[in-house]
Each structure stands twice: as C-alpha cells, then as structure tokens.
Amino acid sequence: MSTLALRQERRDEGVVEPAQLARAWDTPPGLLGALASANHKQIATRYIVTAFVFFALAGMLALLMRLQLATPEAHVLGPDLYNQVFTVHGSTMMFLFAVPVMQAMALYLVPLMVGTRNVAFPRLNAFGYWTYLIGGLLLWGSFLLNVGPDAGWFSYVPLAGPAYAPGKRADVWAQVITFTELAALVGAIEVVVTAVKMRAPGMSLERVPLLVWAMLVTAVMVVFAMPAVMVGSTMLAMDRLVDTHFFNPAEGGDVLLWQHLFWFFGHPEVYIIFIPATGFVSSIVSTFARRPIVGYPAMVLSLIATGFLGFSLWVHHMFATGLPRIGASFFSAASLLIAIPSGVQIFCWLATLRTGRVVVRAPLLFVCAFIAIFVVGGLTGVMVALVPLDLQVHDTFFVVAHLHYVLIGGAVFPLLGALHFWLPKMTGRMPSERLGRWAVAVLFVGFNLTFFPMHQLGLAGMPRRVYTYLPETGWGRLNFLATVGAGLLAVGVLLFLANVAWTLRHGAPAGDDPWGGDTLEWSTPSPPPSYNFAALPVVHDRHPLWSVAPPGAVVGLGRREVLITEAIDATPDHRHALDGPSLWPFLTAIAVGIGVIVAIFTPWGVTLGAVLVTITLTGWFWPHRPAVEPGR
Amino acid sequence: MSAKVLDVSALPPRAFGARSALWWGVLGLVAIEGTALAMVVGAALYLRQGGDGWPPPGTPLPRLTAATINVLLLVASSALMWMVALDARRRRRVPVAVGLVLMTVVGLASIVLRGFELAALGCRWDAGAYASTVWLLLGMHATHLIGATVENGLLAAVIIGPVDPKHYVDAHSNGLYWYFVAGADVVLYLLVFVWPRWA
Numbered sequence: 001m002s003t004l005a006l007r008q009e010r011r012d013e014g015v016v017e018p019a020q021l022a023r024a025w026d027t028p029p030g031l032l033g034a035l036a037s038a039n040h041k042q043i044a045t046r047y048i049v050t051a052f053v054f055f056a057l058a059g060m061l062a063l064l065m066r067l068q069l070a071t072p073e074a075h076v077l078g079p080d081l082y083n084q085v086f087t088v089h090g091s092t093m094m095f096l097f098a099v100p101v102m103q104a105m106a107l108y109l110v111p112l113m114v115g116t117r118n119v120a121f122p123r124l125n126a127f128g129y130w131t132y133l134i135g136g137l138l139l140w141g142s143f144l145l146n147v148g149p150d151a152g153w154f155s156y157v158p159l160a161g162p163a164y165a166p167g168k169r170a171d172v173w174a175q176v177i178t179f180t181e182l183a184a185l186v187g188a189i190e191v192v193v194t195a196v197k198m199r200a201p202g203m204s205l206e207r208v209p210l211l212v213w214a215m216l217v218t219a220v221m222v223v224f225a226m227p228a229v230m231v232g233s234t235m236l237a238m239d240r241l242v243d244t245h246f247f248n249p250a251e252g253g254d255v256l257l258w259q260h261l262f263w264f265f266g267h268p269e270v271y272i273i274f275i276p277a278t279g280f281v282s283s284i285v286s287t288f289a290r291r292p293i294v295g296y297p298a299m300v301l302s303l304i305a306t307g308f309l310g311f312s313l314w315v316h317h318m319f320a321t322g323l324p325r326i327g328a329s330f331f332s333a334a335s336l337l338i339a340i341p342s343g344v345q346i347f348c349w350l351a352t353l354r355t356g357r358v359v360v361r362a363p364l365l366f367v368c369a370f371i372a373i374f375v376v377g378g379l380t381g382v383m384v385a386l387v388p389l390d391l392q393v394h395d396t397f398f399v400v401a402h403l404h405y406v407l408i409g410g411a412v413f414p415l416l417g418a419l420h421f422w423l424p425k426m427t428g429r430m431p432s433e434r435l436g437r438w439a440v441a442v443l444f445v446g447f448n449l450t451f452f453p454m455h456q457l458g459l460a461g462m463p464r465r466v467y468t469y470l471p472e473t474g475w476g477r478l479n480f481l482a483t484v485g486a487g488l489l490a491v492g493v494l495l496f497l498a499n500v501a502w503t504l505r506h507g508a509p510a511g512d513d514p515w516g517g518d519t520l521e522w523s524t525p526s527p528p529p530s531y532n533f534a535a536l537p538v539v540h541d542r543h544p545l546w547s548v549a550p551p552g553a554v555v556g557l558g559r560r561e562v563l564i565t566e567a568i569d570a571t572p573d574h575r576h577a578l579d580g581p582s583l584w585p586f587l588t589a590i591a592v593g594i595g596v597i598v599a600i601f602t603p604w605g606v607t608l609g610a611v612l613v614t615i616t617l618t619g620w621f622w623p624h625r626p627a628v629e630p631g632r
Numbered sequence: 633m634s635a636k637v638l639d640v641s642a643l644p645p646r647a648f649g650a651r652s653a654l655w656w657g658v659l660g661l662v663a664i665e666g667t668a669l670a671m672v673v674g675a676a677l678y679l680r681q682g683g684d685g686w687p688p689p690g691t692p693l694p695r696l697t698a699a700t701i702n703v704l705l706l707v708a709s710s711a712l713m714w715m716v717a718l719d720a721r722r723r724r725r726v727p728v729a730v731g732l733v734l735m736t737v738v739g740l741a742s743i744v745l746r747g748f749e750l751a752a753l754g755c756r757w758d759a760g761a762y763a764s765t766v767w768l769l770l771g772m773h774a775t776h777l778i779g780a781t782v783e784n785g786l787l788a789a790v791i792i793g794p795v796d797p798k799h800y801v802d803a804h805s806n807g808l809y810w811y812f813v814a815g816a817d818v819v820l821y822l823l824v825f826v827w828p829r830w831a
Contacts, residue, residue: 120653189660197653201638223660227668231675235768244757244764246675252683252761257675264671538638549636556641563640564653572640574647577798614782621786623796 016559018534024559025117025530027581036581038122039530040111043129045426047104048419050129051097052497054136058092059493061085063486066450070483072471082467083150084169088143090153091173094269095180096136098411099222102276103187105418106215108426110191112521112528113209115200115537115551117562118578120193123585123620128186130589135179138597142172149173152465154266155236157247157258162240171240171600177233178596181226188222191215198562199570200520201554202539207570209519209542210286210293213300214279217307218272224311225268232261242603256321263314270406271310275303277411278345280418281367285349287421287517288364289356292543295348302341302348309338319387320394328387335385339378346371361515362436366417369444373409377402380455395465398458404451413443416496423500424514428526429507435499443492449485453478518543523551536563584620591616646797648721648804658805662812665776669816672772673823676765686828687762691755694766694825698748703821705745706814709738717807720800725791728803732788735810739781746774753824766824773813773820780806780813 027037037043064085068076077085111119119125142148149169151160160170195216199208208216235246236258245251247258286293293299315323315331349371358364380402384390393399416439423431462475469475513522520537521528522545537544538552545551554563554572561575595609649655680686687693716731750770757767783806790799 121657124657185664189657189664192660193653193656197656223663224667227664228671231668231671235675235764238757238764238768242757244768245761246679246764246768248761251759252679252688253764254679254682254761257678260678261671261675538636552636552638554638554640556639556643558645561645563643564647564651567650572638572643573651574644575640576646576653610778617782618786621790623790623794623799 015535015555016557018529018531020559021531021534022529024580027530032583033581035586036126036583038118038126038579038581038585040107040119040122040125041426041528041530041532043125044104044108047100047107047129047132050133050136051101051104054092054096054140055101056493056497057140058089058097059490061089061092063490065089066483066486068467069469069479071480072469072473072476074468077467079467080150083465084143084146084148086465087149087152087155087173088139091139091149091176092136093407094153094273095176096132096139098273098407099184099269100132100180100187101415102218102273102411103184103191103222105276105280105415105422106191106219107187109422109521110194110212110215111198112425112524112532113212113519114195114198114203115520115533115539116194116198117532117536119190120198121190121579123579123582124186125190126582127585127589128183128190130586131179131186131592132183134589134593135176135183138172138179138593139176142169147172149176154262155233156262157236157239157255160236161247161255162243163248165240168600171237174233174237174240175596175600177229179593181230182592184222185226188219188226191219192223195219196567197564199565200537200539200551201563201565201570201572202552203565203570205568205570206296207539207542210282210296210299210303211276211279211519213303214275214282217303218275221268221272221275221307221310225265225272227265228261229265232258232265235261237599241599256318259318259321260314263317264311267314267317268310271306273407274410275306277370277414277418278303280414280421281349281370283517283519284363284367284414284417284421285352287515288359288361289352290359290516291352291356292518292546293348294351294355295344296542298344299348302344305341306338309334309341313338316385316390319390332385332387336382339382342378346375362431362433362440363417363421363515365437365440366413366420369440370409370413370417373405373413373444373447377405377409381406393458395463396458397454397462397464400464401451401454401458404447404454408447408451416440416443419500420496421515422521423503424507424510425521425524425526425528427504427507428510429503430510430514431499431503431507435495435502439492439495439499442488442495446485446488446490446492450482450489451485453482453485457482513545518546520544520551582620584616588613588616588620646801648801652801652805654801654805655808658808662809666812666816669769669772669819672765672769673819676769676823679761679765683761685762687755688760691759691762693828694749694754695752696825698745698752699821699825702742702745702749703817705738705742706817709735709742710811710814712738713807713810717804720803723797723800725795728800729788729791732784732791732803736781736785736788739777739784742777743774743781746770746777769820769824773816776813776816780810783809 027033027039027042064077068074068082107119147168149172151165151170155170155173158164195212238244239247245253247253247255282293312334313331315327316335319328384402420431420436457475457478510526512525524532535553535555538554540549541547557575560577562578564573564576565571566573591612592609594612595605598608599605712731713735716728719727753766755763757764787799787803
C-alpha cells in the first residue's frame, strides 16, 4: 500500500527513476538481445568497429599495391589481381568505410548532442546497420572467392558492361552499392529527423552545435545524392542481367549516361565525407581553444553553401570526355567557387585558435595535421578544376595524390582526432596522450611521404590503375619513397589502434567532461547509460555546459517516451513513445540480403526478396499489445 | 520544484502531420524516391536527345487507354486518402478502416492497370534504350505503388484488429506517400504516354 502511494507520488512529480529507465532502455541480454538491439550508441559502435575492420582490410590492399609499385616490373600482384585489389580498395574505402563511419559518428553523437534518448526510428537504424554489414560481407566474400569487382570504384561502362566484363564481378559491385546506399539513406533519415524534431527544448536553430549542423547538411546531401548511384547501378545490373540497353550505344543507349549518374552522386560523396569532418574539427577547435567558434553564422552558412555547391560540380570529373566547352567552363567555375565556403571555415577555425587560450592535446594536433594537408589537397583541387590542367593530369597519379590529400587529410585525420576526443565518452576511459601524439606525428610524416611524391609522378605521366611500369620511365625512386611512406602510414594506424586497445584496458577513468567541452553529450556519465540522460535537458544558449545557467530538466515523460519539439524553435510539442528492441529489423535485412544476392544471378531474386521483405515487414509493424496508451 | 524544471506531462502523447516525427520520415522517403525517379526522368531526357527517335522507328507509340484510366484513378483516389487522413486525425476507427480497405482495392486495381500499361508500350524492355527506359520508369513507379498498397492493406488490418492509437498517425502519414505516388504518376503519364506524341 505504501509502495503504491509512493509510486503514485513519484508519478505526480513526473520523475522516472534511473533504474526504471534502465529497465525500459537497456538492450535485452544474450545473443538474441544483441541482434535485436535498437540502441543508437550500440548500433553506432558496431558501425564504427565494422568500418574500421574494413578500413584495415582496404589498407592492407593499399600496402599490397604499394609493394607491387615499389620497383619497376615487380611481381607481387598480377594484372588481374591488381585490378581487383584497387577496385576493392577504393570501393571499400568509399562505401564501407568513409561514408558509414561518418554516419556512425552522427548516429552516436547527434542524439546526445541534441539531448534525447535515441534516434527517431530506432528499429530502422538497426536495419541500416545489418544491411551495411551484409553488403560488406558480400564485397569481401566475393573478393576472397576471386569474384571481386575489377573495373574501378566507379565501375565505368563499357568496361563494366556486359560486352567487356563477363562473369559476375561487376554485378557484385552493383549489388554492394544497393546495400551500402540503402544503409546510408536509412542513416540519413535518422539524422535528419532526430536533428529536426528531437532537439532539447530551447535548442532553436541558432543554438544547434556545429557538429549537428554538419551532420544535418550531410544527411540531406545523402538523401539527394545516393539515389543517383542506386539508379545507375540498377541500370547497370539490368543491362548485364536482363539485356536492357541503357549504356549500349548500338541500341540507342549512352555510356556517358553512366558517368553523369555516377558523378552526380560521386562528387557530393566527397562532401558527404568531408562535411562531417568539419563538425569534428569545430568541436575540437572550440574545446581546446576554450572559446566559441568565431563566426558561427558564417560557419553554418558555409556548410549549407557547400551542401548546395557540392551538387553542381559533378561534370568536372568528366572534362576528358569531350563535353561542350561552355558546359566545361560552367563546371570549372563552380569547382573554383566551392573553395570559398571551405576557405571561410578554415579561416574561422584559425581565428578561433588565434583568439583562444589554446590547450594543446592530441585531438587538436590531428586537427592541425588536417588543416595543413587539406589546404594542399584543396589547392590541387583548384588546379584540377581548370580544364587544361585537368586534361593533362587526368587518370594520372596526380589525381591519386589529390584525392588522398582531400579524403585522408580532410576526413581521416579529423576522424581519428574525433575518436581520440570522444573515446573517453564512449568508453569511460582516457586515451594515452603520448601514444596519441606519436600516432599523429607518424601518420603525418607517413602520409606526406606516401602521397606527396605522387603529385610529381602524375606530372611525369605515370598513369593510375596500371599494375607496373618500366625502369626506363624513371619513376622507380619516387615510387619506392611512396612505398616507404605507406609502411610508415600503416605504423601510424597501428599506433592509433594500440592506443584504443590501451585505453580500453588501462585508461584512467574519464569522468563526465574530461576536456571541458560545451555540448550536451559531456553532461552525461561516461559511457552514457542506455537512456542517455536521467532527465532530458532544457538548454538556454548555444553552449549549454559553458553557460551561466546550467541545463534545466524535462519532467513528465513516460519511461519509453521522448520529447518531440518544433522544428525551428525547439519548443516542446508532444510526447512520443519510441520503439524498443526487435528481431524484425535483423530478419528484414536478411530478407533484403537474400533477394539482392540472388538477383546477382537471376531477376527472380527481386521477386523473392519482395515476398520475403513483405513478410518480415508485416512482422515488424504488427502491434504486439492491445490498445493502450503507450509508455505511461 | 525549481524553475529550471519543465513539466511536459500535459502535452499530448502524439501529433499529426508536420508535428510528428513519422511525417518527416515519410517526407524523407518521398525525397529519396522522388530523386530516384527524377534521375530516371533525367536519363530519359538525356537518351532521347541522343537517339534517333522517341520511340525509335519500328516501335509503336504507347497506347493510352490503360494509362489514362490509371492516372485518373490515382488522382481521384487522393481525395479518398485525404478523407482517410482527416478521419485518422479524429481517430474515427470505422471510417478509417473502411477507407483503408477501399484504398487497398484502388491500389490493387492500379497495379493490374499497370500490367496493361506495360503491355500497351508495345515493346519489350530489351528492344532498345527507349524500351528499357520506359519499362524502368513504369516498373519503378510500380514498386512504389505496390509498397503503398501493402502498407494501406496492413494498416487496414491493424486498425480493424489490434489498433494502437499511434496507427492513426501511421494512416495519416501514409496519405503523404500516396499523394507522392499519385503525383509521380501524372509526371510519368505525361512523359511516357503524352510526350512521344508531341515531337
């Protein structure tokens, strides 16, 4: 009787005890529980770990290529295997590492930063991860069976079409795209809806952390970019499997259509990888400069401008295809234009560092390495945006150097910095500062040693994607240097991973906010509990943890409820019960997997997949409880 | 209780339209599928520009009857879907259930009509780039049609059976998707069936 009265009183106060929250939000134990998990942190962690496994595998392929190219006429890899190796390296890095790992960081951080308990559609999120995993296993399983794609990560027709690519290699590539883009689109919807509708009361748009802005812009770009490559790869698969003629000039098709569809996705893809990194950089710079980022409105507008301009550059990948001059000029101008918002961001970070009270820690060193490398990559970007120069260096190692400066410099360095930065939050333990500094230093030297010589090799005419070269070319010395650099780069990655392992075993307890960050994730325990916040926060300005008035608390929510707020001003709108763990997303991903993989061999795979998915979706959406008001 | 506490227990446990998270999710789905469709439409414009006729010589113009009936049916059915959405807002169980059953029937009829439309194209998908493109356009849209119909059917079953109030939000948001499917069919009708008669 007295317990009942007490519970009644608590309910009146609207406070839910942490133990009750844990019961409502914890993942069920055991293997089935793990497969059913819908917790954003668990799913994001799986994404990050899986993505790094693929990163390591693709990195080993890179080492194999460097060994093959270290000396003229080497025999480490034959031409056929070399083709598979560079294709699987590129496809893995782009589709299984870069995009997923950035989205994974968003799926981990965005709900915490906006102050809610999970992403908007927790089960869909789980489905996204399983789909991605199946896609990755398909690519690597095929590669190990010698059916790895071999037409390059952009799988150009006619080389990848039915006439020149017999066998199933190009089909595997096309279906890997289906899986990974599906997962990316799912992740994007999660981020958009979570960032737009689930922000803490008071977090109006002008108070949204820059990282969340970056992730939101990225997610919107994914929504409009990924469908292009899905359509393209579907057409390619159909040309190969059911004799359609989209890319067959003999029957009214057009091979350049492929390049348009691919690069309409492929160029925004670069920004889909880079913009999240700007979010990491903003968080790290602001924390270690001990002040807000200079020019918040300029930063946000730059992000949005980059998001738009990213869609108007795709043709600069096609300058060598004989397009009309006037078209090339337009895309050349647009390519130069996009350097402006990126430049604005660089200057804002530099100004923040210049005017702050800088504390040098390993994450900030990663950021410094990023700025140096990315500026070089940006400058070579301006160079290849110019048609005459592009025609000269197209398909040479100059482009290989440029894209690695942009992608490793622009994304991997900030990502590693971000992992070092948020590792205390994710694991509850502090990484080693010394190991972190060694990692940055070795990575920085190794990176430049590997890729800087490639600029010269490209200018000297060394083509990319050719498995060897003659001694008379004189490219041997720089290639050898690049291979030494690649070895050093690998040591740097190992140092970083060793630091993660060390942190998990020996790291000192981190506490809630070891770096003195300003955003809401630092107000939770480390690692955050399954429900993130004991009480959902209410914020009063842009830097809730640096504010004179600390965040307030939301009361009156049911155990499984979150607060849905208005899109612009984040005023509370209604309560919303989120779905919990379920096995159906996993089963649905398996159903999709069966359908898509069978479709490599017969079009009936599509029918089979549709039937299986209808069954699993019915299970997914079928209500388990009779009509009750949820969650109170 | 201190002033820093915000009590939200008086807020409703769900909301409809742009206030709900689900509506934004459906909007995202529409954006994705709309972009994909726009890409195929773009491909059609691109291929037509380069080919030697749309349809090429020897391929008949697509026949209009089935497609015309289907586009009119889909546009008219949007009014019914709108009524379902209105009733869902008011949580009127019987009208919502009846409306969703009717929408499922409409969807099935539209899928059958799509079969006749494909036959009315007068060419197989492997006859050339024109044929491949029109088959892909109608086929892609058919998958959206099938998806929307399965969803309407499932929701009808749920609302007749073990209804949870949140399913009214589902039914309401489904309206948004249906308007997209109907609107997209207008575009496809003009592109696949009307446009070749102009040039």
